[in-house]
Amino acid sequence: MNEDYWNRRDLIAAGLALGITPNVALPTENTQMINKTIPGSGESLPVIGLGTYEVFDVESSQEELDLRRSIVEILTTSGGTLLDTSPMYNRAEKVIGDLIESGTAREPLFLATKVWTNGRDAGIRQMQRSFDLMQTERIDLMQVHNLRDTAVHMDTIREWQDADRIRYSGLTHYAAGAHIDLGREMQSFKPDFIQVNYSLGEREAEDRLLPMAQELGVAVLINRPFQAGRLFSAVAGKPLPDWAHDFAASWGQFFLKFIISHPAVTCVIPATSKTSHMIDNLGAGTGILPDPAMRKRMIDYFASL
């Protein structure tokens, strides 16, 4: 595991410049973003990224863009890089492109998007549109969304990898009912990444998929880390247990640390439309990670709620 320096003072200063103050406890020790290694390349990736489903599906008005710019800049200022999007998320790719066109730096970002259609020609058109909308000449990760026409799109993705237009390939799903199919396609197509749902409330990926990804040397992105926000309802009104304060300052950090402490997980992509939640989520990318005994305690505690 590698680590890059996270300058907390810079982050707070950036937050203040953007008109926000961190309203959650940031870790006071060990202010470094944890990175994990992409098995296929050895490149390191910061463990906290940003999902864009719904939260980036907005009009490109000044006000909406300014808020997303703040969220993305808080991510990158703290050493994060990965933005996950899809043509299925309506205006999200365009919003990312509009941010880049109007000053958000492209260079630190690891742009992950998806192809979600049937047929080779439609896939090519959709992937080209993602390049155009996001105003980028290279996409870091192109994933087949929900295993839709995998074989066809993986051929195109491989060709574009050879042409250096796409850096990594991936397959995604978000539902436990599709884990068997995702595992089978991971074995057949050997993508660089899979993306799958995993959280304290949805632990099915532990059974086969995560060990399989480790064995095959496939990087893992985790979606739905809060079950689209439902996990917060489960703990509403409950204080964080005392024993969790060594590694988490909030429920959000508790949920995310459970995920990133799994050895197969490379990066988690919580979605947010709030700068304060982005800062909170980034706090999970620093400090100590729960060990197996602590993970067991977290599981038992969550099950008892």
Ligand SMILES: NC(=O)c1ccc[n+]([C@@H]2O[C@H](COP(=O)([O-])OP(=O)(O)OC[C@H]3O[C@@H](n4cnc5c(N)ncnc54)[C@H](OP(=O)(O)O)[C@@H]3O)[C@@H](O)[C@H]2O)c1
């Ligand atoms: N098939 C696929 O490939 C697939 C499927 C599902 C998801 N995904 C990807 O995974 C990403 C994440 O999944 P998701 O968007 O379904 O849901 P999620 O990340 O599990 O949850 C997002 C919800 O949590 C809230 N939230 C975020 N941080 C918080 C914090 N610190 N404290 C309290 N609330 C917080 C957000 O509200 P606020 O806006 O108020 O912060 C939002 O309502 C997606 O955006 C997408 O990029 C991919």
